[in-house]
Amino acid sequence: MEVSVAAERIFSLFGIPVSNTMLTAWLAVLLLTVSSFFATRHMKNIPSGIQNFFEWIVESLFDLVEGFMGDRKQTLKIFPLAATFFFFILVSNWMGLLPGFGSIGFYEHGKLVPFFRSATADLNTTLAFAMISVIIIQISGVMALGIRRYGKKFINFSSPINFFVGILELISEFAKIISFSFRLFGSVFAGEVLLTVITGLVPYIMPLPFLGLELFFGGIQALVFVLLTVVFIKIATTEMAH
Amino acid sequence: MPELKFIGIGLAIGLAAIGAGVGIGMIVARAIEATGRNPEAHGKIFNMMILGAALTEALAIYALVLSFMMIR
Numbered sequence: 001m002e003v004s005v006a007a008e009r010i011f012s013l014f015g016i017p018v019s020n021t022m023l024t025a026w027l028a029v030l031l032l033t034v035s036s037f038f039a040t041r042h043m044k045n046i047p048s049g050i051q052n053f054f055e056w057i058v059e060s061l062f063d064l065v066e067g068f069m070g071d072r073k074q075t076l077k078i079f080p081l082a083a084t085f086f087f088f089i090l091v092s093n094w095m096g097l098l099p100g101f102g103s104i105g106f107y108e109h110g111k112l113v114p115f116f117r118s119a120t121a122d123l124n125t126t127l128a129f130a131m132i133s134v135i136i137i138q139i140s141g142v143m144a145l146g147i148r149r150y151g152k153k154f155i156n157f158s159s160p161i162n163f164f165v166g167i168l169e170l171i172s173e174f175a176k177i178i179s180f181s182f183r184l185f186g187s188v189f190a191g192e193v194l195l196t197v198i199t200g201l202v203p204y205i206m207p208l209p210f211l212g213l214e215l216f217f218g219g220i221q222a223l224v225f226v227l228l229t230v231v232f233i234k235i236a237t238t239e240m241a242h
Numbered sequence: 243m244p245e246l247k248f249i250g251i252g253l254a255i256g257l258a259a260i261g262a263g264v265g266i267g268m269i270v271a272r273a274i275e276a277t278g279r280n281p282e283a284h285g286k287i288f289n290m291m292i293l294g295a296a297l298t299e300a301l302a303i304y305a306l307v308l309s310f311m312m313i314r
Contacts, residue, residue: 003310005307005310005311005314064289067286067289068289179300182300182303182304182307183296183299183300183303185307186300186303186304186306186307187303189307189310190303190306190307190310193310220292220296221296223292224292224293224296227289227292227293228293228296228297231293
């Protein structure tokens with residue numbers, strides 16, 4: 001069986017190539033929009049049904065983020081970003097487990113090109129998320145501390161040791177982009193490959209524990225992405241302790 | 243010799259798995275021990291354990307992605 005690390009192009013729209021992961025990302029956005037429409041229709045003060053379900057998820061996530069940030073006002077500022085990342089990454093990760101993803105496609109040069117592929121199994125998507133996260137971390141640090149005090153964390157001439165620590169911190173900020181994107185991409189992509197291999201070897205009964213593992217890991221990766229963003233924002237907005 | 247590439251791929255992911263296995267094992271062991279000493283703090287300890295485990299596992303995932311790219 002063939003797996004390709006890069007996402008494959010399935011058609012072109014006005015000259016721009018559209019890959020199968022892009023199609024899945026649009027599907028995920030559609031799914032989230034439709035479900036949020038149904039969840040917020042006829043909103044009641046005492047929720048029931050689908051509104052209750054979504055309120056449970058949002059409230060648990062809010063408590064978690066507040067536990068890490070400590071302060072309610074700051075949590076309210078950062079929560080829309082955290083919740084959006086969580087829902088989109090969770091839905092993207094789990095969509096790759098639906099039947100038909102990765103198996104239904106057309107043949108091109110003798111290799112199968114699937115129509116659908118999990119959106120986060122594409123390094124472009126996860127790199128975009130990582131860059132958004134890291135840029136927002138820098139922006140919230142500058143907004144909270146002002147550009148002079150925030151710049152002092154990186155460029156600090158008070159002593160030779162502090163200077164090198166500052167350079168290391170600067171390099172570590174770039175390493176965060178790589179770390180965020182590869183963690184999410186590697187997790188989802190390796191899960192896809194694992195499922196493909198197992199289903200190719202023993203198609204009945206055997207893939208069940210691996211599907212369960214994929215569900216679990218998809219959820220954990222979404223949660224970890226959000227938690228790490230929140231933790232780094234908290235670190236960026238606190239004063240450097242002397 | 244192009245066959246040596248496969249030794250490289252196997253070594254990459256194998257050694258990374260050793261490191262990640264030891265690391266995550268230690269994290270979870272200390273988390274369980276800490277919960278045993280202080281069962282009330284279970285929620286906070288669990289959150290930090292998940293965070294620590296994901297950070298450690300990421301290093302093994304870098305090696306996994308590299309080994310996939312080395313297959314070509």
